[in-house]
Amino acid sequence: MDADRSVALELRTLRNMLKRQADGFIHQKYADQLTGMHGWVLKFFVDNQDKEIFQRDFENEFSIRRSTASKILQLMEKNSLITRQSVSYDARLKRIMLTPKAIEYHETIIKKYVALECELRKGISREEMEFFFAVLDKIKKNLE
Template sequence: MEEEPRHIGHTIKTLSHLLHRSMTKLLKLEEESSGSVVQSHLLGYFAHHQKNRMLQSDLQQHLGIRRSTMTNILKGMERDGLIVREESEEDKRQKWVVLTGLAKQKCAEHFHLVQEFELAMRQGLSEEQLQQFFTIADTIRRNLEIICLQNYENKQ
């Protein structure tokens, strides 16, 4: 019997779901809401960049979400005592997202766990294979960006 051809989109989607489930279990978020996963992702972004404050617009761009969605996520994080938002002195339209002590503690814990998780995912892969993977992933990302841009232009 002939093997069916593999599809890039299906493979990426399957990996994405498995990655999400694995990270959720690792970070012990399975009992919590999906908003907690996004909050954890944002805290990880702070930890990775070793910052205690960032512009709300930069976080929004990182997640690739609408401003209203970002605002709702941050309201939840404020309610949970993880962040405070402050107006920018330079531009009143901009808001700084500032981590609280509780958030800094969570960042440190999550950063350590994510580093261990990354090492586990790299098991059995050579440096050459990793470079090939990232080169291929970058090419696919660029192709998807072109597709999105073309679809946007076609709707105009």
């Protein structure tokens, strides 16, 4: 074990490798329709379909500015992944709704993420995974 290795650098490197895998698949499969960020956004909207989600909820969930959220949502709307629907109780608010096309994309992306998760866990025992997650939990707690 190398005590001189940087935890932060190793985590950053791993994050970059995972991002490349996910973005590569999304770009290959959906070209200019989706970005890697859109995959995470779709997951958020799918996971919250039973709730009314507005742009401010999206901004808060991803810790992004209003202008960034607007650009992402405009592109998703242009690509027929979402619609924005007015709500009866406040004319200023528009609920974000997924289209059937977005649900289909999400299902394909989830299958890829499940395969990636299996690849990541290959050759690692259950005990090693438990230890890995315990260490990650401690690192996260240290950063709180």
